[in-house]
Amino acid sequence: MKIYIYVILLVLFQLVITGCTSIGNDKQSIDSIAEDHGRYDESKAERASEKSVQKSNRAIDHTKTTWGYGDEIGPENWGDLSPDFHLCKKGSRQSPVDITETQQVKLGKIQFKYNSRPYNIVNSGHTVQVNMLNGSSIKLDGKLYWLKQFHFHTPSEHLIDGKPADMAVHFVHKARDGKIAVVAVLMDGCFENKTIRQLWKKIPRKPGSKKKISKKSAKWINVKSLIPSNRAYYQYMGSLTTPPCTEEVTWIVMRNSTPVSRDQLKVFSDLFGNNARPVQNKNYRVIRTSK
Numbered sequence: 365m366k367i368y369i370y371v372i373l374l375v376l377f378q379l380v381i382t383g384c385t386s387i388g389n390d391k392q393s394i395d396s397i398a399e400d401h402g403r404y405d406e407s408k409a410e411r412a413s414e415k416s417v418q419k420s421n422r423a424i425d426h427t428k429t430t431w432g433y434g435d436e437i438g439p440e441n442w443g444d445l446s447p448d449f450h451l452c453k454k455g456s457r458q459s460p461v462d463i464t465e466t467q468q469v470k471l472g473k474i475q476f477k478y479n480s481r482p483y484n485i486v487n488s489g490h491t492v493q494v495n496m497l498n499g500s501s502i503k504l505d506g507k508l509y510w511l512k513q514f515h516f517h518t519p520s521e522h523l524i525d526g527k528p529a530d531m532a533v534h535f536v537h538k539a540r541d542g543k544i545a546v547v548a549v550l551m552d553g554c555f556e557n558k559t560i561r562q563l564w565k566k567i568p569r570k571p572g573s574k575k576k577i578s579k580k581s582a583k584w585i586n587v588k589s590l591i592p593s594n595r596a597y598y599q600y601m602g603s604l605t606t607p608p609c610t611e612e613v614t615w616i617v618m619r620n621s622t623p624v625s626r627d628q629l630k631v632f633s634d635l636f637g638n639n640a641r642p643v644q645n646k647n648y649r650v651i652r653t654s655k
Contacts, residue, residue: 431607432490439641442607452609458644459602459615460521463651471599471654474547474616475503476591478511481582485563489571490606491515491639492632494563500587502537502547504614509537509545514587518632520550521605521640522617528640531624531632533590534605544604545614549590549622556625559589564631592620600651605641619653 429446431437437445443453451458480499485492493515500511513536520532529550537545551557562584568575577585596619603611 429607433637433639433641442609445607449607449609451603451611452607455603455609455611456647457602457611457649458609459605459613460523460641460643461600461602461646461649461651462523462526462643463598463617464525466598466651466653468655469652471597471652472505474595474597476588476595477501477503478588478591480511481579482577482585482587483582484574484576485566485568486574487568487571487635488515491517491636492563492567494577494587496587502535502545504545504616507539507543509539509543511535511537514590516632517605517640518629518636518638519640520548521643522548522550522615523643524550529621530629533622543612543614544610545616546604547591548615548617549592550618551624552621553626553629554623557590557623557628559586560624560628564628567631567635569635590622592618592622594620596620596654598651598653600649602644602649 429448431442431445431449433439439452442449443451478500480497482494483497485494493513495513496511498510502509502511514533515536516531516533518531519528520530521528522532530553531551533549533551535547535549537547539545562581566575566577566581598615598617598619600615601612602615603609603613
């Protein structure tokens with residue numbers, strides 16, 4: 365009887381040992397799969413985001429026609445450079461504008477969810493553009509807009525009571541129905557901006573070139589820090605400020621600014637000069653401001 369019990373216990377012990385070993389191996393396999401899956405997802409997300417941004421850029425602000433900010437290809441002549449640019453000359457709801465008289469109303473809060481990271485930085489020849497992985501968004505009046513990219517202008521394109529800020533960053537969002545919403549943050553030259561410092565390190569010097577932003581580097585780039593903590597804003601309907609000057613763009617201009625240093629402004633200006641479109645006629649448009 366004791367022998368039978370001993371044999372049974374021995375078998376059970378071996379089963380337990382075998383089971384534990386199998387579980388351990390399974391866990392290791394699962395972990396490996398999870399790691400591979402994570403790497404795959406990251407790579408897949410970058411490819412999907414790049415395709416999405418490229419598609420949006422073609423629809424938003426990139427054309428085959430050469431344009432710029434000076435001489436014959438400057439803002440005053442954009443409308444004559446291509447039939448596709450006709451709104452730059454004949455549009456009635458163009459941007460930027462000088463924000464003077466406003467209508468104070470109860471505007472809804474903008475819900476910022478900038479959770480994804482930037483994956484590359486581009487020298488477009490006109491500005492620095494940072495492209496984002498899919499996953500960041502704003503919600504405005506119950507509608508979701510996905511952040512595609514952000515870029516910079518110096519001085520700011522929008523004026524407040526006739527005065528520009530030293531720089532502005534434009535966050536370009538697109539909803540599933542194709543509608544565009546741009547959040548403009550004015551930047552004043554006072555002290556160094558840590559996020560700008562990290563971005564400026566990576567600016568490609570050659571127009572038309574781009575640099576990848578690794579996952580490790582992106583940890584030091586806090587995109588959301590560029591949005592002022594006080595979320596009061598102006599809102600109006602306008603257009604893209606670059607060709608083809610597409611209209612029906614929802615503009616959100618933050619009333620509070622974000623800092624940038626004089627040295628950081630100089631780095632940008634040395635590369636791109638003045639890349640701000642002059643203000644356009646408001647044509648009786650109402651600019652609303654949050655209470």
